[in-house]
Amino acid sequence: MTTKISHTADVQAFFSEVAGLDHAAGNPRVKQIILRVLQDSARLIEDLDITEDEFWHAVDYLNRLGGRNEAGLLAAGLGLEHFLDLLQDAKDAEAGLTGGTPRTIEGPLYVAGAPLAQGEARMDDGSDPGVVMFLQGQVFGADGAPLAGATVDLWHANTQGTYSYFDSSQSDYNLRRRIITDAEGRYRARSIVPSGYGCDPQGPTQECLDLLGRHGQRPAHVHFFISAPGHRHLTTQINFAGDQYLWDDFAYATRDGLVGELRFVEDAAQARDRGVQGERFAELAAIQAFELADLFILKKYRRQGIGRAVALQFLGGEGDWLLRCYAQDAPAVAFCNAVLAGLSRPAQAITLEDEPDLLSFLVSGARH
Numbered sequence: 001m002t003t004k005i006s007h008t009a010d011v012q013a014f015f016s017e018v019a020g021l022d023h024a025a026g027n028p029r030v031k032q033i034i035l036r037v038l039q040d041s042a043r044l045i046e047d048l049d050i051t052e053d054e055f056w057h058a059v060d061y062l063n064r065l066g067g068r069n070e071a072g073l074l075a076a077g078l079g080l081e082h083f084l085d086l087l088q089d090a091k092d093a094e095a096g097l098t099g100g101t102p103r104t105i106e107g108p109l110y111v112a113g114a115p116l117a118q119g120e121a122r123m124d125d126g127s128d129p130g131v132v133m134f135l136q137g138q139v140f141g142a143d144g145a146p147l148a149g150a151t152v153d154l155w156h157a158n159t160q161g162t163y164s165y166f167d168s169s170q171s172d173y174n175l176r177r178r179i180i181t182d183a184e185g186r187y188r189a190r191s192i193v194p195s196g197y198g199c200d201p202q203g204p205t206q207e208c209l210d211l212l213g214r215h216g217q218r219p220a221h222v223h224f225f226i227s228a229p230g231h232r233h234l235t236t237q238i239n240f241a242g243d244q245y246l247w248d249d250f251a252y253a254t255r256d257g258l259v260g261e262l263r264f265v266e267d268a269a270q271a272r273d274r275g276v277q278g279e280r281f282a283e284l285a286a287i288q289a290f291e292l293a294d295l296f297i298l299k300k301y302r303r304q305g306i307g308r309a310v311a312l313q314f315l316g317g318e319g320d321w322l323l324r325c326y327a328q329d330a331p332a333v334a335f336c337n338a339v340l341a342g343l344s345r346p347a348q349a350i351t352l353e354d355e356p357d358l359l360s361f362l363v364s365g366a367r368h
C-alpha cells in the first residue's frame with residue numbers, strides 16, 4: 001500500500017511555511033501559487049509512486065530544458081499554450097463575446113521591436129532564394145467596421161524553418177515587420193513562402209515527445225499580433241493548407257478559420273508587374289473575420305460523420321469570405337448545398353468526382 005502523508009496537518013503546515021505564509025514579507029499571489037504547486041506536486045508524487053530516481057531525473061530535465069531555452073517550446077508541445085486559448089475562448093463565450101478571427105498560440109519565437117511600416121512592407125532581406133509570397137488582409141473592429149491605424153505585427157520562418165534571432169545566419173528582424181493598417185484597415189506584405197519546422201531532434205522538448213510517442217513538427221505558418229488602441233490584442237496565425245502537418249501540429253496551433261491557402265502564380269508578365277524576378281510567386285489569402293455561428297453548424301454536421309464526405313475551406317480575399325464545400329459525389333454536393341444555403345456568407349459547393357487526388361487531400365486535411 002502506498003504511504004501518504006501530504007494531507008496531514010504537519011506536512012500542510014510545513015508547505016505553508018515553505019511558501020512564506022507565516023510572515024508578511026513577499027508577494028501574496030506568488031505565495032498562493034507556490035503553496036498550490038507544493039501541494040499538487042506532493043499529491044502527484046504520492047499518487048503515482050514517483051521514485052527518487054524519477055524525481056531527480058525530472059529536476060535534471062528542467063535544468064536542461066532551461067539551459068536550451070526550450071521551456072516555451074515544451075509548453076506548446078504539451079498543449080498548455082493551446083489550453084490557455086481554449087480557456088480564454090470559454091471565458092469569452094460566457095461573457096457573450098463571439099465572432100472575429102480565432103486566437104491561437106504565440107509560440108516562443110516572437111521578438112519585439114520589428115521595423116514599422118505604413119500600409120505595406122517587404123519582410124525578407126532578399127538573401128533567401130525562396131518563392132516570393134504576397135499576403136494582405138483587412139482588420140476589422142468588433143463592430144465589423146474596418147480599423148485604420150491598427151498594428152499588424154507579423155513574423156515567420158524562412159525556407160529552412162528557422163527564425164531571425166534564433167538563427168544567427170539571418171539578418172536582424174528578417175521576416176519580422178509591423179505594419180500600420182491604412183484608412184480601410186488594410187495591410188500588405190511581400191515576403192517569401194516559409195517552411196514548417198520541427199523541434200531540435202537532440203533537444204529536451206523532443207526528448208519528452210519521444211517518450212510520449214509523438215513527433216515535434218509544425219506546418220508552415222505566419223504569426224500575427226494585431227492591436228489597436230481601445231481594442232483587445234489578438235494573437236493568431238495563418239497555417240498553410242496542403243502542409244502534411246496542418247491538422248497534425250505538435251503545438252496544436254491550427255484552428256478552424258486559421259487556414260490560409262497559397263495560390264501559386266506562374267506568369268512572367270504578372271511577376272514583372274509586381275517586381276518579382278522570374279515568373280513564379282505566391283499569394284496567401286489572409287485572415288478575415290467570419291461568423292462563429294456558421295462554423296458551429298458545420299462542426300455539428302461533421303460530428304454526425306458527414307464530415308468525411310466533405311472538406312470545408314474558408315477563403316479570404318478582396319471581398320467577403322467565401323466558404324467552399326468540396327464534396328465527393330452528387331449526394332454530398334446536395335448535402336453541402338443544404339448546409340451552405342443556411343449561411344449568411346457567400347458559399348459554393350464544388351464536386352470533385354473527377355479530381356480524386358485533390359478530394360482525398362482536402363478531406364484528409366479537414367479536421368474530423
Ligand SMILES: [Fe+2]
Pocket residue numbers: 107109156157221223
Ligand atoms: Fe512559428
